[in-house]
Amino acid sequence: MFSSFGTIFKATTFGESHCPGTGVVVDGCPPRLPLAPADIQPQLDRRRPGQSRLTTERSEADTVTILSGTENGLTLGTPIALLVANKDQRPADYASMQQVPRPSHADYTYQMKYGIRAASGGGRSSARETIGRVAAGAVAEKLLRERLGVQIVAWVQAVGEIDAPQIDVLSVDRAGVDQSDVRCPHAESADRITAEIAKAKAARDSVGGVIACVCRNVPAGLGEPVFGKTEALLAQAMLSIPATKGFEIGSGFSGARMLGSRHNDPFVPKEGRLGTLTNRSGGVQGGITNGEPIVFRVAFKPPATIGQTQETADFEGQPVTFAAVGRHDPCVVPRAVPIVEGMAALVLADLALIQSMRR
Numbered sequence: 001m002f003s004s005f006g007t008i009f010k011a012t013t014f015g016e017s018h019c020p021g022t023g024v025v026v027d028g029c030p031p032r033l034p035l036a037p038a039d040i041q042p043q044l045d046r047r048r049p050g051q052s053r054l055t056t057e058r059s060e061a062d063t064v065t066i067l068s069g070t071e072n073g074l075t076l077g078t079p080i081a082l083l084v085a086n087k088d089q090r091p092a093d094y095a096s097m098q099q100v101p102r103p104s105h106a107d108y109t110y111q112m113k114y115g116i117r118a119a120s121g122g123g124r125s126s127a128r129e130t131i132g133r134v135a136a137g138a139v140a141e142k143l144l145r146e147r148l149g150v151q152i153v154a155w156v157q158a159v160g161e162i163d164a165p166q167i168d169v170l171s172v173d174r175a176g177v178d179q180s181d182v183r184c185p186h187a188e189s190a191d192r193i194t195a196e197i198a199k200a201k202a203a204r205d206s207v208g209g210v211i212a213c214v215c216r217n218v219p220a221g222l223g224e225p226v227f228g229k230t231e232a233l234l235a236q237a238m239l240s241i242p243a244t245k246g247f248e249i250g251s252g253f254s255g256a257r258m259l260g261s262r263h264n265d266p267f268v269p270k271e272g273r274l275g276t277l278t279n280r281s282g283g284v285q286g287g288i289t290n291g292e293p294i295v296f297r298v299a300f301k302p303p304a305t306i307g308q309t310q311e312t313a314d315f316e317g318q319p320v321t322f323a324a325v326g327r328h329d330p331c332v333v334p335r336a337v338p339i340v341e342g343m344a345a346l347v348l349a350d351l352a353l354i355q356s357m358r359r
């Protein structure tokens, strides 16, 4: 149950970092949706390791196979199983971590919880688990695009102390985001971010960052008061991504420093509906979408596994000097962009199907 996400459109991910394969079972996808590997692979390619010199050097093609749930290119309404093989495993890299829990990783907490853990590659706490989310998210996105015209675009807004200027949420697209390896659509910031990640990597260190995301053409009326509010489900979805530390929607934490007279979004007629002049609400009011773009941001910490030596303790409590070996991301945000998009799609597809039952 805790590897599943969603109520009607339900994704259950499986797999560890170094087992033969990882993936997802999507249950509740409506029938007769055109679906082929080509709908899923582009997002997996944007997530996969080894795509630039600024990501982990683990080399995986991450080719998806649709095992079930479609025939002749259409969904059947039955569970869709999506599988990606793990090929480039090097469990030996993790030998030192048998005795020493990595500071700020999940080795200690998994051991405490289960009394056992897949020590090679972090097991289920590895970002390999997010393959299933991205694959399921691509299916959800196809459904949202075909049935509602929804567009979801995420990008790298900040890395370390470098913050890109405000990006136009109405026009930003994936082609613009992918113009740089670091997935920041502002060219000058992308160059500075590239240098920042390269600097961290050269110092055998790591650096954090912020991903921003917009969901356009989301109809008004999605979201379930009171515990299934759109922003609450988005927050849960985003904070379940490994290495996330914060979520804010619309004005977010900056709204706390504003007066109501400045913060309110006045209503105006817009394209045959009631829209708002500004969008400090981030497209959600009372937990329900209002038809404006949903805009949110997710903070990611610097990844825990670094090559620098750290003073810490082993599982027995003995002080040790520890330096990780192996291949690791100096910054996760460029690869996390499609994960954020996928999780947003899962939330919105589920809410759209729930809302469709009311009609």
Ligand SMILES: Cc1cc2nc3c(=O)[nH]c(=O)nc-3n(C[C@H](O)[C@H](O)[C@H](O)COP(=O)(O)O)c2cc1C
Pocket (backbone or CB within 6 Å): 056, 104, 105, 106, 125, 126, 127, 130, 241, 242, 243, 244, 301, 303, 304, 305, 306, 327, 328, 329, 330, 332, 335, 336, 339
């Ligand atoms: C795309 C992506 C890649 C990641 N790569 C690494 C990595 O190479 N090394 C690492 O220590 N953590 C990496 N992480 C983060 C860990 O998976 C995460 O920190 C760990 O599971 C502990 O969970 P927590 O940080 O949410 O507490 C990555 C996360 C994402 C989303």
